[in-house]
Amino acid sequence: MVKLYHIGSLILCLLLSFAVQAVEISARLDTNEVSVGDSVKLTVTVDEQSSGKEPDFSPLNQHFEILSTVQSSTSNIINGRYSATSSWILTLLPKQKGYVAIPPIQYNNVFSKPLKLHVVKRASSTTQAEDFLFLDASVDKKEVFVQEQLIYTLRIFRADIDIFDHTYNPPDIKNGVMEQLGEQRNYQTTIGGRIYNVIELQYAVFPQKSGKLDIPSAEFIGTVFRSRSRTYNFDPLNGRQVRRAAPELQINVKPKPASYPADQPWLPARSLQLEDTWSPDTGTANIGDPITRTIKITAEGLLTTILPSLPETRIKGVKIYPEQPENSSTSGAKGIISSRTVSQAIIATQAGEVELPAIDITWWDVDQQEVKVTTLPAHTLTVSGSGMQSQTDSNATPSLNTPANPKPTPTAAATTPGISSTWQWLAITFFLLWIVTGSVLLWLFLKRKKPENTQLETNSNNNETSLKAAKEELEKACRENHAHKARNAVIQVFRQHWEDSSVRNLQHISQRLAYEPLTLALDELDQHLYRRDGDSDAAWNGSTLLSIVEDSLNQPQAAPTTKEPLAPLYPV
Incomplete structure:
Protein backbone atom coordinates (compact mmCIF):
# COMPACT_ATOMS: atom_id res chain seq x y z
CA MET A 1 0.00 0.00 0.00
CA VAL A 2 2.85 2.36 0.91
CA LYS A 3 4.59 1.50 -2.33
CA LEU A 4 1.45 2.37 -4.37
CA TYR A 5 1.20 5.70 -2.54
CA HIS A 6 4.80 6.59 -3.41
CA ILE A 7 4.27 5.58 -7.05
CA GLY A 8 1.13 7.75 -7.30
CA SER A 9 2.95 10.74 -5.76
CA LEU A 10 5.81 10.31 -8.21
CA ILE A 11 3.43 10.22 -11.20
CA LEU A 12 1.63 13.36 -9.93
CA CYS A 13 4.90 15.24 -9.54
CA LEU A 14 5.97 14.26 -13.03
CA LEU A 15 2.66 15.47 -14.47
CA LEU A 16 2.90 18.79 -12.61
CA SER A 17 6.49 19.22 -13.76
CA PHE A 18 5.49 18.52 -17.36
CA ALA A 19 2.59 21.02 -17.11
CA VAL A 20 4.91 23.74 -15.83
CA GLN A 21 7.41 23.12 -18.62
CA ALA A 22 4.68 23.08 -21.27
CA VAL A 23 3.35 26.57 -20.49
CA GLU A 24 3.54 28.85 -23.54
CA ILE A 25 2.90 32.58 -23.91
CA SER A 26 2.03 34.49 -27.08
CA ALA A 27 1.40 38.15 -27.93
CA ARG A 28 -0.24 39.77 -30.96
CA LEU A 29 -1.35 43.25 -32.09
CA ASP A 30 -4.65 44.01 -33.83
CA THR A 31 -2.72 46.15 -36.36
CA ASN A 32 0.92 46.79 -37.22
CA GLU A 33 0.50 50.49 -38.09
CA VAL A 34 -1.35 53.32 -36.33
CA SER A 35 -1.35 57.10 -36.52
CA VAL A 36 -0.05 59.34 -33.75
CA GLY A 37 -2.78 59.61 -31.11
CA ASP A 38 -4.45 56.29 -32.04
CA SER A 39 -4.65 53.38 -29.62
CA VAL A 40 -3.75 49.77 -30.42
CA LYS A 41 -4.84 46.52 -28.75
CA LEU A 42 -2.27 44.00 -27.50
CA THR A 43 -3.52 40.48 -26.64
CA VAL A 44 -1.32 38.31 -24.43
CA THR A 45 -2.33 34.62 -24.01
CA VAL A 46 -0.96 31.80 -21.83
CA ASP A 47 -2.11 28.19 -22.07
CA GLU A 48 -3.07 27.70 -18.39
CA GLN A 49 -5.40 29.10 -15.74
CA SER A 50 -3.67 32.17 -14.32
CA SER A 51 -5.09 31.73 -10.76
CA GLY A 52 -4.50 35.37 -9.87
CA LYS A 53 -1.11 35.63 -11.57
CA GLU A 54 -0.52 37.89 -14.55
CA PRO A 55 2.35 38.67 -16.93
CA ASP A 56 4.78 41.47 -16.22
CA PHE A 57 3.51 44.43 -18.30
CA SER A 58 5.85 47.02 -16.76
CA PRO A 59 8.25 47.07 -19.79
CA LEU A 60 5.42 48.54 -21.86
CA ASN A 61 5.39 51.76 -19.79
CA GLN A 62 8.55 53.04 -21.51
CA HIS A 63 6.87 53.60 -24.91
CA PHE A 64 3.14 53.25 -24.18
CA GLU A 65 0.40 54.48 -21.91
CA ILE A 66 -1.77 51.54 -20.78
CA LEU A 67 -5.34 52.81 -21.05
CA SER A 68 -7.16 49.63 -19.96
CA THR A 69 -6.64 45.91 -19.27
CA VAL A 70 -9.31 43.21 -19.64
CA GLN A 71 -8.72 39.60 -18.54
CA SER A 72 -10.59 36.44 -19.60
CA SER A 73 -10.12 32.69 -19.02
CA THR A 74 -11.44 29.58 -20.77
CA SER A 75 -11.21 25.86 -20.03
CA ASN A 76 -12.27 22.76 -21.99
CA ILE A 77 -12.30 18.98 -21.64
CA ILE A 78 -12.19 17.28 -25.04
CA ASN A 79 -11.83 13.50 -25.31
CA GLY A 80 -10.73 13.34 -21.69
CA ARG A 81 -7.96 15.95 -22.15
CA TYR A 82 -8.10 19.16 -20.11
CA SER A 83 -6.97 22.45 -21.60
CA ALA A 84 -7.13 26.02 -20.28
CA THR A 85 -6.08 29.48 -21.48
CA SER A 86 -5.89 32.93 -19.90
CA SER A 87 -5.84 36.13 -21.97
CA TRP A 88 -5.18 39.81 -21.24
CA ILE A 89 -6.29 42.49 -23.73
CA LEU A 90 -4.44 45.79 -23.23
CA THR A 91 -5.36 49.08 -24.90
CA LEU A 92 -2.10 50.93 -25.53
CA LEU A 93 -1.47 54.55 -26.56
CA PRO A 94 2.00 55.10 -28.16
CA LYS A 95 4.05 57.95 -26.68
CA GLN A 96 6.14 58.62 -29.79
CA LYS A 97 6.10 58.16 -33.55
CA GLY A 98 8.31 55.92 -35.66
CA TYR A 99 8.99 52.21 -35.20
CA VAL A 100 8.23 51.21 -31.59
CA ALA A 101 9.17 47.80 -30.17
CA ILE A 102 6.80 45.71 -28.08
CA PRO A 103 9.29 44.06 -25.70
CA PRO A 104 9.01 40.39 -24.67
CA ILE A 105 6.34 39.88 -22.02
CA GLN A 106 7.36 37.60 -19.13
CA TYR A 107 5.04 35.08 -17.44
CA ASN A 108 6.70 32.89 -14.81
CA ASN A 109 9.93 31.89 -16.58
CA VAL A 110 8.77 32.14 -20.20
CA PHE A 111 8.77 35.13 -22.57
CA SER A 112 6.69 36.10 -25.59
CA LYS A 113 8.25 37.03 -28.91
CA PRO A 114 8.95 40.76 -29.44
CA LEU A 115 6.68 42.71 -31.81
CA LYS A 116 7.11 45.88 -33.87
CA LEU A 117 4.58 48.72 -34.28
CA HIS A 118 4.85 51.55 -36.81
CA VAL A 119 3.47 54.86 -35.50
CA VAL A 120 3.03 57.26 -38.41
CA LYS A 121 2.40 61.00 -38.46
CA ARG A 122 -1.28 61.93 -38.66
CA ALA A 123 -2.26 63.57 -41.93
CA SER A 124 -3.54 67.14 -41.69
CA SER A 125 -7.34 67.07 -41.32
CA THR A 126 -10.01 69.69 -41.84
CA THR A 127 -12.66 67.72 -39.95
CA GLN A 128 -14.72 69.29 -37.18
CA ALA A 129 -12.52 68.15 -34.32
CA GLU A 130 -14.59 70.16 -31.87
CA ASP A 131 -17.75 68.20 -32.75
CA PHE A 132 -18.99 65.19 -30.77
CA LEU A 133 -19.59 63.17 -33.98
CA PHE A 134 -17.95 63.52 -37.39
CA LEU A 135 -16.77 61.45 -40.37
CA ASP A 136 -13.47 61.49 -42.25
CA ALA A 137 -12.50 59.80 -45.53
CA SER A 138 -9.22 59.23 -47.36
CA VAL A 139 -7.73 57.25 -50.28
CA ASP A 140 -4.31 55.67 -50.72
CA LYS A 141 -3.86 57.10 -54.25
CA LYS A 142 -4.98 60.28 -55.97
CA GLU A 143 -4.38 58.86 -59.46
CA VAL A 144 -4.93 55.33 -60.81
CA PHE A 145 -5.41 53.49 -64.09
CA VAL A 146 -8.82 52.27 -65.17
CA GLN A 147 -9.78 49.05 -63.26
CA GLU A 148 -6.82 49.53 -60.89
CA GLN A 149 -7.54 48.98 -57.20
CA LEU A 150 -7.99 52.03 -54.96
CA ILE A 151 -8.25 51.74 -51.13
CA TYR A 152 -10.95 54.00 -49.62
CA THR A 153 -10.86 54.41 -45.81
CA LEU A 154 -13.80 55.81 -43.83
CA ARG A 155 -13.57 56.73 -40.14
CA ILE A 156 -16.47 57.59 -37.81
CA PHE A 157 -15.39 59.62 -34.76
CA ARG A 158 -17.60 59.65 -31.62
CA ALA A 159 -16.85 61.45 -28.32
CA ASP A 160 -18.85 61.28 -25.04
CA ILE A 161 -22.15 60.20 -26.62
CA ASP A 162 -24.31 57.11 -27.03
CA ILE A 163 -25.94 56.51 -30.42
CA PHE A 164 -29.17 54.54 -30.97
CA ASP A 165 -31.25 53.63 -34.01
CA HIS A 166 -28.38 54.51 -36.33
CA THR A 167 -28.09 54.07 -40.10
CA TYR A 168 -24.87 54.06 -42.12
CA ASN A 169 -24.89 54.60 -45.88
CA PRO A 170 -21.59 53.97 -47.72
CA PRO A 171 -20.78 56.13 -50.74
CA ASP A 172 -22.66 55.26 -53.92
CA ILE A 173 -19.92 55.39 -56.58
CA LYS A 174 -20.92 55.63 -60.22
CA ASN A 175 -18.61 54.08 -62.84
CA GLY A 176 -16.89 52.07 -60.12
CA VAL A 177 -17.09 48.78 -58.22
CA MET A 178 -16.66 48.86 -54.43
CA GLU A 179 -16.10 45.90 -52.05
CA GLN A 180 -15.58 46.04 -48.28
CA LEU A 181 -12.25 44.76 -46.97
CA GLY A 182 -12.66 42.60 -43.87
CA GLU A 183 -14.48 43.61 -40.70
CA GLN A 184 -14.65 47.06 -39.15
CA ARG A 185 -11.85 48.10 -36.79
CA ASN A 186 -12.51 49.85 -33.44
CA TYR A 187 -9.96 51.93 -31.54
CA GLN A 188 -9.47 55.22 -29.67
CA THR A 189 -7.65 58.40 -30.64
CA THR A 190 -7.11 61.88 -29.20
CA ILE A 191 -7.76 65.04 -31.23
CA GLY A 192 -7.47 68.50 -29.70
CA GLY A 193 -7.32 67.04 -26.19
CA ARG A 194 -10.58 65.10 -26.63
CA ILE A 195 -10.74 61.29 -26.68
CA TYR A 196 -12.72 59.79 -29.59
CA ASN A 197 -13.94 56.25 -30.18
CA VAL A 198 -13.26 55.46 -33.85
CA ILE A 199 -14.95 52.98 -36.21
CA GLU A 200 -12.80 52.37 -39.29
CA LEU A 201 -14.06 50.76 -42.51
CA GLN A 202 -11.99 50.05 -45.62
CA TYR A 203 -13.16 49.42 -49.17
CA ALA A 204 -11.48 48.37 -52.42
CA VAL A 205 -12.67 50.60 -55.29
CA PHE A 206 -12.16 49.67 -58.96
CA PRO A 207 -12.85 52.54 -61.44
CA GLN A 208 -14.47 51.25 -64.63
CA LYS A 209 -14.07 54.38 -66.77
CA SER A 210 -11.21 56.79 -67.37
CA GLY A 211 -11.54 60.45 -66.45
CA LYS A 212 -12.61 61.99 -63.14
CA LEU A 213 -14.04 59.58 -60.56
CA ASP A 214 -16.20 61.27 -57.90
CA ILE A 215 -16.53 59.49 -54.55
CA PRO A 216 -19.61 61.02 -52.89
CA SER A 217 -20.12 61.43 -49.16
CA ALA A 218 -20.79 58.53 -46.87
CA GLU A 219 -23.61 59.34 -44.42
CA PHE A 220 -24.27 58.43 -40.80
CA ILE A 221 -27.66 59.06 -39.15
CA GLY A 222 -28.55 58.30 -35.54
CA THR A 223 -30.31 59.37 -32.35
CA VAL A 224 -27.81 60.83 -29.87
CA PHE A 225 -27.70 60.71 -26.05
CA ARG A 226 -24.91 62.41 -24.12
CA SER A 227 -23.05 59.74 -22.12
CA ARG A 228 -22.44 61.87 -19.01
CA SER A 229 -26.07 63.06 -18.81
CA ARG A 230 -27.58 60.57 -16.37
CA THR A 231 -29.78 62.98 -14.39
CA TYR A 232 -33.26 64.27 -15.13
CA ASN A 233 -31.97 67.74 -16.04
CA PHE A 234 -32.95 68.84 -19.53
CA ASP A 235 -30.22 68.32 -22.12
CA PRO A 236 -30.96 69.60 -25.65
CA LEU A 237 -28.67 66.95 -27.15
CA ASN A 238 -30.53 63.95 -25.72
CA GLY A 239 -32.96 62.23 -28.08
CA ARG A 240 -31.81 64.31 -31.05
CA GLN A 241 -31.35 62.68 -34.43
CA VAL A 242 -28.22 63.87 -36.20
CA ARG A 243 -26.83 63.41 -39.68
CA ARG A 244 -23.14 63.54 -40.53
CA ALA A 245 -21.41 63.22 -43.91
CA ALA A 246 -17.83 62.41 -44.89
CA PRO A 247 -15.97 64.76 -47.27
CA GLU A 248 -16.33 64.11 -51.00
CA LEU A 249 -13.23 62.99 -52.90
CA GLN A 250 -12.20 63.12 -56.55
CA ILE A 251 -9.75 60.73 -58.24
CA ASN A 252 -8.02 61.02 -61.63
CA VAL A 253 -8.47 57.77 -63.59
CA LYS A 254 -6.01 57.25 -66.46
CA PRO A 255 -6.72 55.07 -69.53
CA LYS A 256 -4.76 51.92 -70.38
CA PRO A 257 -1.15 52.94 -71.23
CA ALA A 258 -0.11 52.90 -74.87
CA SER A 259 2.83 50.57 -74.12
CA TYR A 260 0.47 47.75 -73.12
CA PRO A 261 -0.04 45.09 -75.86
CA ALA A 262 -3.31 45.75 -77.68
CA ASP A 263 -4.04 42.03 -78.22
CA GLN A 264 -3.86 41.16 -74.50
CA PRO A 265 -6.57 41.64 -71.84
CA TRP A 266 -5.94 44.61 -69.54
CA LEU A 267 -4.88 43.34 -66.08
CA PRO A 268 -3.61 46.06 -63.65
CA ALA A 269 -2.43 44.19 -60.52
CA ARG A 270 0.10 44.32 -57.71
CA SER A 271 1.17 40.72 -58.42
CA LEU A 272 0.07 37.73 -60.52
CA GLN A 273 1.13 34.08 -60.16
CA LEU A 274 0.48 30.85 -62.10
CA GLU A 275 0.82 27.33 -60.68
CA ASP A 276 -0.34 23.83 -61.60
CA THR A 277 -0.69 20.44 -59.91
CA TRP A 278 -1.06 16.94 -61.40
CA SER A 279 -2.97 13.87 -60.24
CA PRO A 280 -1.29 11.45 -60.49
CA ASP A 281 1.99 13.39 -60.51
CA THR A 282 4.18 10.80 -62.27
CA GLY A 283 5.03 12.48 -65.56
CA THR A 284 3.78 9.40 -67.41
CA ALA A 285 0.40 8.24 -68.71
CA ASN A 286 -1.17 5.24 -70.39
CA ILE A 287 -3.26 5.54 -73.52
CA GLY A 288 -6.92 5.98 -72.57
CA ASP A 289 -6.24 6.61 -68.86
CA PRO A 290 -7.27 10.14 -67.74
CA ILE A 291 -4.99 12.32 -65.64
CA THR A 292 -6.02 15.62 -63.99
CA ARG A 293 -4.15 18.90 -64.31
CA THR A 294 -5.26 21.80 -62.05
CA ILE A 295 -4.12 25.33 -63.00
CA LYS A 296 -4.56 28.24 -60.56
CA ILE A 297 -4.26 31.97 -61.32
CA THR A 298 -3.79 34.25 -58.27
CA ALA A 299 -3.78 38.05 -58.60
CA GLU A 300 -3.49 40.75 -55.93
CA GLY A 301 -5.52 43.90 -56.57
CA LEU A 302 -7.82 42.48 -59.27
CA LEU A 303 -11.49 41.54 -59.37
CA THR A 304 -12.28 37.91 -60.17
CA THR A 305 -14.52 39.10 -63.03
CA ILE A 306 -11.54 40.29 -65.10
CA LEU A 307 -9.20 37.35 -64.46
CA PRO A 308 -8.30 35.89 -67.87
CA SER A 309 -9.42 32.53 -69.22
CA LEU A 310 -6.80 29.94 -70.14
CA PRO A 311 -6.04 29.71 -73.86
CA GLU A 312 -7.53 26.77 -75.72
CA THR A 313 -4.91 24.14 -76.47
CA ARG A 314 -5.12 21.62 -79.33
CA ILE A 315 -2.28 19.10 -79.24
CA LYS A 316 -1.86 16.02 -81.41
CA GLY A 317 -1.84 12.90 -79.29
CA VAL A 318 -3.98 14.11 -76.35
CA LYS A 319 -7.53 15.25 -75.74
CA ILE A 320 -8.14 17.97 -73.14
CA TYR A 321 -11.51 18.34 -71.41
CA PRO A 322 -11.62 21.48 -69.17
CA GLU A 323 -14.11 21.76 -66.30
CA GLN A 324 -16.04 24.85 -65.21
CA PRO A 325 -13.64 27.39 -63.56
CA GLU A 326 -13.94 28.12 -59.83
CA ASN A 327 -13.51 31.76 -58.77
CA SER A 328 -12.83 33.03 -55.24
CA SER A 329 -11.58 36.18 -53.52
CA THR A 330 -10.31 37.14 -50.07
CA SER A 331 -9.37 40.37 -48.31
CA GLY A 332 -5.68 40.88 -47.63
CA ALA A 333 -3.59 43.57 -45.98
CA LYS A 334 -3.34 45.41 -49.31
CA GLY A 335 -6.80 44.78 -50.77
CA ILE A 336 -8.52 42.07 -52.79
CA ILE A 337 -6.76 38.79 -53.62
CA SER A 338 -8.59 36.94 -56.41
CA SER A 339 -8.02 33.46 -57.80
CA ARG A 340 -9.36 31.29 -60.61
CA THR A 341 -8.90 27.51 -60.58
CA VAL A 342 -9.37 25.39 -63.72
CA SER A 343 -9.20 21.57 -63.75
CA GLN A 344 -8.48 19.70 -66.98
CA ALA A 345 -8.91 16.01 -67.73
CA ILE A 346 -6.14 14.95 -70.14
CA ILE A 347 -6.45 11.65 -72.07
CA ALA A 348 -3.59 10.44 -74.28
CA THR A 349 -4.51 8.91 -77.64
CA GLN A 350 -1.09 7.81 -78.93
CA ALA A 351 2.19 6.60 -77.46
CA GLY A 352 5.32 8.68 -77.26
CA GLU A 353 6.28 12.01 -75.72
CA VAL A 354 3.66 14.78 -75.77
CA GLU A 355 4.66 18.35 -74.89
CA LEU A 356 2.05 20.65 -73.37
CA PRO A 357 3.04 24.21 -74.33
CA ALA A 358 3.84 26.99 -71.85
CA ILE A 359 1.04 29.32 -70.70
CA ASP A 360 1.77 33.08 -70.70
CA ILE A 361 -0.34 35.81 -69.05
CA THR A 362 0.50 39.46 -69.69
CA TRP A 363 -0.34 42.01 -66.95
CA TRP A 364 0.47 45.54 -65.77
CA ASP A 365 2.50 45.94 -62.56
CA VAL A 366 0.89 48.95 -60.82
CA ASP A 367 3.83 49.31 -58.40
CA GLN A 368 6.62 49.18 -61.02
CA GLN A 369 4.48 50.86 -63.73
CA GLU A 370 5.55 48.38 -66.42
CA VAL A 371 4.32 45.43 -68.51
CA LYS A 372 5.12 41.99 -67.11
CA VAL A 373 4.52 38.40 -68.27
CA THR A 374 3.95 35.47 -65.90
CA THR A 375 4.75 32.07 -67.47
CA LEU A 376 3.78 28.52 -66.57
CA PRO A 377 6.57 26.37 -68.12
CA ALA A 378 5.91 23.70 -70.75
CA HIS A 379 5.31 20.16 -69.52
CA THR A 380 6.40 16.91 -71.22
CA LEU A 381 4.22 13.83 -70.79
CA THR A 382 5.52 10.33 -71.60
CA VAL A 383 2.70 8.12 -72.95
CA SER A 384 2.91 4.33 -73.13
CA GLY A 385 0.57 1.55 -74.35
CA SER A 386 -0.77 0.38 -77.70
CA GLY A 387 -4.34 1.57 -77.44
CA MET A 388 -5.71 -2.00 -77.87
CA GLN A 389 -7.26 -4.07 -75.08
CA SER A 390 -4.83 -6.81 -74.06
CA GLN A 391 -6.14 -10.36 -74.06
CA THR A 392 -5.51 -12.82 -71.29
CA ASP A 393 -5.46 -16.63 -71.53
CA SER A 394 -8.89 -16.80 -69.93
CA ASN A 395 -10.67 -14.71 -72.56
CA ALA A 396 -8.54 -15.66 -75.57
CA THR A 397 -8.78 -19.48 -75.33
CA PRO A 398 -12.24 -21.08 -75.27
CA SER A 399 -12.89 -23.83 -72.72
CA LEU A 400 -12.56 -27.37 -74.12
CA ASN A 401 -15.43 -28.60 -71.94
CA THR A 402 -17.88 -25.98 -73.23
CA PRO A 403 -20.01 -27.12 -76.19
CA ALA A 404 -20.24 -24.95 -79.27
CA ASN A 405 -23.94 -24.29 -78.87
CA PRO A 406 -24.82 -24.73 -75.21
CA LYS A 407 -28.46 -25.11 -74.37
CA PRO A 408 -29.99 -22.81 -71.75
CA THR A 409 -30.55 -24.38 -68.33
CA PRO A 410 -34.14 -24.15 -67.19
CA THR A 411 -34.50 -21.91 -64.15
CA ALA A 412 -36.62 -22.45 -61.09
CA ALA A 413 -39.02 -19.71 -62.24
CA ALA A 414 -39.54 -21.48 -65.54
CA THR A 415 -40.21 -24.85 -63.93
CA THR A 416 -42.61 -23.48 -61.26
CA PRO A 417 -44.56 -20.59 -62.83
CA GLY A 418 -47.55 -21.05 -60.51
CA ILE A 419 -45.59 -20.41 -57.30
CA SER A 420 -43.90 -17.25 -58.69
CA SER A 421 -47.20 -15.80 -59.90
CA THR A 422 -48.88 -16.37 -56.50
CA TRP A 423 -46.14 -14.51 -54.61
CA GLN A 424 -46.33 -11.56 -57.03
CA TRP A 425 -50.09 -11.16 -56.45
CA LEU A 426 -49.65 -11.40 -52.67
CA ALA A 427 -46.97 -8.70 -52.74
CA ILE A 428 -49.16 -6.36 -54.81
CA THR A 429 -52.15 -6.93 -52.47
CA PHE A 430 -50.14 -6.15 -49.30
CA PHE A 431 -48.66 -3.02 -50.93
CA LEU A 432 -52.13 -1.66 -51.79
CA LEU A 433 -53.40 -2.38 -48.26
CA TRP A 434 -50.39 -0.51 -46.81
CA ILE A 435 -51.15 2.56 -48.97
CA VAL A 436 -54.83 2.60 -47.94
CA THR A 437 -54.01 2.25 -44.23
CA GLY A 438 -51.44 5.05 -44.36
CA SER A 439 -53.87 7.38 -46.14
CA VAL A 440 -56.58 6.81 -43.50
CA LEU A 441 -54.17 7.45 -40.62
CA LEU A 442 -52.90 10.65 -42.27
CA TRP A 443 -56.49 11.90 -42.80
CA LEU A 444 -57.38 11.26 -39.13
CA PHE A 445 -54.23 13.06 -37.93
CA LEU A 446 -54.86 16.15 -40.08
CA LYS A 447 -58.54 16.25 -39.03
CA ARG A 448 -57.56 16.21 -35.36
CA LYS A 449 -54.75 18.79 -35.78
CA LYS A 450 -56.77 21.32 -37.77
CA PRO A 451 -58.85 22.80 -34.89
CA GLU A 452 -55.72 23.28 -32.77
CA ASN A 453 -53.89 25.08 -35.58
CA THR A 454 -56.96 27.20 -36.30
CA GLN A 455 -57.21 28.22 -32.64
CA LEU A 456 -53.50 29.14 -32.48
CA GLU A 457 -53.78 31.15 -35.69
CA THR A 458 -56.87 32.98 -34.35
CA ASN A 459 -55.12 33.87 -31.07
CA SER A 460 -52.05 35.09 -32.98
CA ASN A 461 -54.19 37.26 -35.29
CA ASN A 462 -56.10 38.75 -32.33
CA LEU A 553 -39.74 46.54 -28.82
CA ASN A 554 -36.67 44.84 -30.33
CA GLN A 555 -34.71 44.82 -27.03
CA PRO A 556 -34.43 41.66 -24.84
CA GLN A 557 -36.15 41.60 -21.45
CA ALA A 558 -34.15 41.76 -18.24
CA ALA A 559 -33.96 38.74 -15.91
CA PRO A 560 -37.26 38.44 -13.95
CA THR A 561 -37.26 39.20 -10.22
CA THR A 562 -38.76 36.79 -7.69
CA LYS A 563 -41.25 39.26 -6.19
CA GLU A 564 -42.32 42.89 -6.27
CA PRO A 565 -41.45 44.53 -2.90
CA LEU A 566 -44.03 47.37 -3.14
CA ALA A 567 -47.41 47.82 -4.76
CA PRO A 568 -47.44 50.05 -7.87
CA LEU A 569 -47.67 53.76 -7.15
CA TYR A 570 -49.82 54.64 -10.16
CA PRO A 571 -51.81 51.58 -11.28
CA VAL A 572 -53.82 51.63 -14.48
Missing part, protein backbone atom coordinates in the same frame (compact mmCIF):
# COMPACT_ATOMS: atom_id res chain seq x y z
CA ASN A 463 -52.86 39.64 -30.55
CA GLU A 464 -51.39 41.30 -33.67
CA THR A 465 -54.58 43.31 -34.13
CA SER A 466 -54.51 44.50 -30.49
CA LEU A 467 -50.83 45.42 -30.71
CA LYS A 468 -51.41 47.40 -33.91
CA ALA A 469 -54.34 49.30 -32.31
CA ALA A 470 -52.21 50.11 -29.24
CA LYS A 471 -49.38 51.43 -31.44
CA GLU A 472 -51.82 53.63 -33.36
CA GLU A 473 -53.19 55.02 -30.09
CA LEU A 474 -49.64 55.78 -28.89
CA GLU A 475 -48.75 57.48 -32.17
CA LYS A 476 -51.87 59.64 -31.95
CA ALA A 477 -51.18 60.62 -28.33
CA CYS A 478 -47.53 61.50 -29.07
CA ARG A 479 -48.51 63.49 -32.15
CA GLU A 480 -51.02 65.50 -30.04
CA ASN A 481 -48.43 65.79 -27.19
CA HIS A 482 -51.05 64.38 -24.78
CA ALA A 483 -49.05 62.96 -21.85
CA HIS A 484 -51.91 61.15 -20.05
CA LYS A 485 -53.04 59.31 -23.19
CA ALA A 486 -49.43 58.51 -24.09
CA ARG A 487 -48.84 56.90 -20.66
CA ASN A 488 -51.87 54.61 -21.00
CA ALA A 489 -50.98 53.78 -24.61
CA VAL A 490 -47.38 52.82 -23.70
CA ILE A 491 -48.65 50.38 -21.07
CA GLN A 492 -51.10 48.85 -23.58
CA VAL A 493 -48.35 48.50 -26.21
CA PHE A 494 -46.07 46.49 -23.91
CA ARG A 495 -49.01 44.46 -22.57
CA GLN A 496 -49.84 43.29 -26.08
CA HIS A 497 -46.19 42.96 -27.15
CA TRP A 498 -45.33 40.70 -24.17
CA GLU A 499 -48.88 39.15 -24.03
CA ASP A 500 -48.83 39.84 -20.30
CA SER A 501 -51.78 41.52 -18.56
CA SER A 502 -49.70 42.05 -15.37
CA VAL A 503 -47.99 45.10 -16.90
CA ARG A 504 -49.56 47.89 -14.84
CA ASN A 505 -47.32 51.00 -14.85
CA LEU A 506 -44.30 52.67 -16.40
CA GLN A 507 -41.94 51.59 -13.60
CA HIS A 508 -42.81 47.97 -14.28
CA ILE A 509 -41.85 48.40 -17.95
CA SER A 510 -38.51 50.08 -17.08
CA GLN A 511 -37.54 47.35 -14.60
CA ARG A 512 -38.54 44.52 -16.91
CA LEU A 513 -36.77 45.86 -20.02
CA ALA A 514 -33.71 47.62 -18.46
CA TYR A 515 -33.20 49.70 -21.64
CA GLU A 516 -31.65 53.00 -20.58
CA PRO A 517 -33.04 55.34 -23.30
CA LEU A 518 -36.55 54.05 -22.58
CA THR A 519 -36.04 54.41 -18.82
CA LEU A 520 -35.00 58.06 -19.23
CA ALA A 521 -37.97 58.80 -21.52
CA LEU A 522 -40.52 57.12 -19.18
CA ASP A 523 -39.07 58.89 -16.11
CA GLU A 524 -39.37 62.20 -17.95
CA LEU A 525 -43.00 61.41 -18.82
CA ASP A 526 -43.77 60.37 -15.22
CA GLN A 527 -42.23 63.54 -13.78
CA HIS A 528 -44.18 65.64 -16.26
CA LEU A 529 -47.47 63.92 -15.39
CA TYR A 530 -47.18 64.33 -11.63
CA ARG A 531 -45.54 67.69 -11.24
CA ARG A 532 -47.15 70.07 -8.81
CA ASP A 533 -48.47 72.78 -11.14
CA GLY A 534 -51.15 70.35 -12.41
CA ASP A 535 -50.79 71.32 -16.07
CA SER A 536 -49.21 68.02 -17.14
CA ASP A 537 -49.88 68.43 -20.89
CA ALA A 538 -48.60 72.00 -21.23
CA ALA A 539 -45.13 71.59 -22.77
CA TRP A 540 -44.52 67.86 -23.28
CA ASN A 541 -43.15 66.68 -26.65
CA GLY A 542 -44.05 63.11 -27.59
CA SER A 543 -41.90 62.62 -30.71
CA THR A 544 -38.86 61.34 -28.76
CA LEU A 545 -40.95 58.85 -26.73
CA LEU A 546 -42.55 57.40 -29.88
CA SER A 547 -39.16 56.75 -31.52
CA ILE A 548 -37.64 55.16 -28.39
CA VAL A 549 -40.65 52.90 -27.73
CA GLU A 550 -40.49 51.58 -31.31
CA ASP A 551 -36.79 50.78 -30.84
CA SER A 552 -37.41 49.22 -27.40
